[in-house]
Amino acid sequence: MDLVIRGGQLVDGSIADIGIAGETIVQIGGELSAPNEIDAHGKLLLPGGVDAHVHLSSPPIERSGPAWVDDFTSGSAAALAGGITTVGNMTFGAPGESLLQALERETAVARRASIADVFLHPVLASPDADNLAEIARLGSEGCSSMKVFLTNPHFNRDLDGHIEAIRRAGEAGVVSMLHCEDAATIAFATRQLVSQGKTSLRYFGESRPVIAEVVATQRALAIAELTGAPVYIVHLSSARALALCAVARARGLHVYVETRPLYLYLTSERLQTPEAGKFVGQPPLREHSDVDALWTGLRSGIIDTVCTDHAPWSLQAKLDPAHDIEHLRPGVENLQLLLPMLYSEGVRTGRISLSRLVELSSSNAAKLFGLYPRKGAIAVGSDADLVIFDPDLERTVTAAMLKSNVDYSVYEGWRVTGWPTVTIRRGEIVFRDDLVIGQAGSGQVLSCGRGGVL
Numbered sequence: 001m002d003l004v005i006r007g008g009q010l011v012d013g014s015i016a017d018i019g020i021a022g023e024t025i026v027q028i029g030g031e032l033s034a035p036n037e038i039d040a041h042g043k044l045l046l047p048g049g050v051d052a053h054v055h056l057s058s059p060p061i062e063r064s065g066p067a068w069v070d071d072f073t074s075g076s077a078a079a080l081a082g083g084i085t086t087v088g089n090m091t092f093g094a095p096g097e098s099l100l101q102a103l104e105r106e107t108a109v110a111r112r113a114s115i116a117d118v119f120l121h122p123v124l125a126s127p128d129a130d131n132l133a134e135i136a137r138l139g140s141e142g143c144s145s146m147k148v149f150l151t152n153p154h155f156n157r158d159l160d161g162h163i164e165a166i167r168r169a170g171e172a173g174v175v176s177m178l179h180c181e182d183a184a185t186i187a188f189a190t191r192q193l194v195s196q197g198k199t200s201l202r203y204f205g206e207s208r209p210v211i212a213e214v215v216a217t218q219r220a221l222a223i224a225e226l227t228g229a230p231v232y233i234v235h236l237s238s239a240r241a242l243a244l245c246a247v248a249r250a251r252g253l254h255v256y257v258e259t260r261p262l263y264l265y266l267t268s269e270r271l272q273t274p275e276a277g278k279f280v281g282q283p284p285l286r287e288h289s290d291v292d293a294l295w296t297g298l299r300s301g302i303i304d305t306v307c308t309d310h311a312p313w314s315l316q317a318k319l320d321p322a323h324d325i326e327h328l329r330p331g332v333e334n335l336q337l338l339l340p341m342l343y344s345e346g347v348r349t350g351r352i353s354l355s356r357l358v359e360l361s362s363s364n365a366a367k368l369f370g371l372y373p374r375k376g377a378i379a380v381g382s383d384a385d386l387v388i389f390d391p392d393l394e395r396t397v398t399a400a401m402l403k404s405n406v407d408y409s410v411y412e413g414w415r416v417t418g419w420p421t422v423t424i425r426r427g428e429i430v431f432r433d434d435l436v437i438g439q440a441g442s443g444q445v446l447s448c449g450r451g452g453v454l
């Protein structure tokens with residue numbers, strides 16, 4: 001045995017020592033000794049978080065204009081400081097690249113640069129014959145997921161092809177992650193606003209109304225029913241779309257729901273301020289009634305995961321004065337704050353239990369993407385991905401505390417109680433004393449089992 005963690009409180013409330021050999025948990029409770037020990041008395045011991053939805057920059061793909069400011073190294077640092085040990089990155093293909101080629105390229109980048117463990121979601125740019133043929137092979141290549149944007153005008157134009165792609169994915173044990181906002185609805189709403197001269201970001205919410213999410217969610221649910229394939233709706237934002245998912249789930253469809261922190265803590269009023277650009281995400285911020293519905297969904301189980309959609313830009317890039325409802329940069333930094341804020345705002349307030357927090361931030365994503373029980377569990381034989389979490393540590397969010405390369409946070413000034421003090425990834429202490437000490441290149445690109453089963 002190499003490392004023992006003493007006296008931490010597990011999710012079920014019991015206190016147990018944990019024994020780690022190499023990268024693996026080998027004993028829970030009983031007599032334990034090892035050359036290295038960590039004292040976790042008075043702390044919670046959580047399984048490392050699994051954030052299935054992040055955007056980390058992956059050269060050599062060049063974008064026009066500025067890029068996301070985090071690569072696999074700085075994104076890992078933010079994740080580990082926040083108790084997330086595994087991230088699922090969206091793998092966009094370079095022009096002309098197939099799904100498997102994109103995966104191969106990004107796997108090499110992640111192996112060199114990542115500290116956190118990684119799994120990858122190839123983005124389906126088009127359901128052409130080559131991609132359709134490759135979808136059947138994704139599962140056997142250790143990939144459990146594929147991303148499809150219903151926001152892409154191509155989606156409606158080749159609906160038939162996309163349905164077939166999602167069907168084949170399901171057959172191959174690959175879950176389709178769907179961005180549910182309807183392209184035609186957004187185009188219509190945007191045209192109306194432009195014709196009225198309402199182009200500033202204060203109209204951003206109206207340019208992507210709830211009905212755009214509703215109609216795309218209905219489409220996603222219809223495809224799940226038609227094909228029997230599992231669908232995972234990313235960053236769901238509204239009460240109306242959530243209600244549709246609840247009905248579909250009750251009817252036995254394989255529908256899974258993710259939301260992200262932005263929709264749990266902030267509302268559309270932010271888009272009426274001079275700094276609206278800071279808060280632009282897709283879908284847009286919604287109303288207080290939507291926030292309440294999402295929290296109810298977290299508690300009831302209709303929402304399966306809280307993932308960040310970490311897409312970090314510099315403040316200057318977000319507040320570009322040229323931005324309007326047709327030209328903008330969606331997304332915010334979030335990796336380091338996901339778990340502390342969900343604990344502080346969810347568990348401490350009594351809105352969700354500690355075991356729900358673990359399901360939402362770790363074990364459900366591990367299951368849905370074919371990584372459980374290697375990830376998402378504190379169990380003998382599981383990877384030793386562990387977070388020693390101080391439930392009473394109170395800190396105020398500042399940009400300076402963030403390990404991400406961002407220079408701002410939408411949560412600056414937020415008082416958060418409950419923070420990781422030590423993060424262990426596969427038996428190695430990678431974050432301690434507020435320092436990320438894991439090395440770039442020590443993260444693994446994981447091979448996933450079948451996805452889409454919870």
Ligand SMILES: [Zn+2]
Pocket residue numbers: 053054055090309
């Ligand atoms: Zn995303």
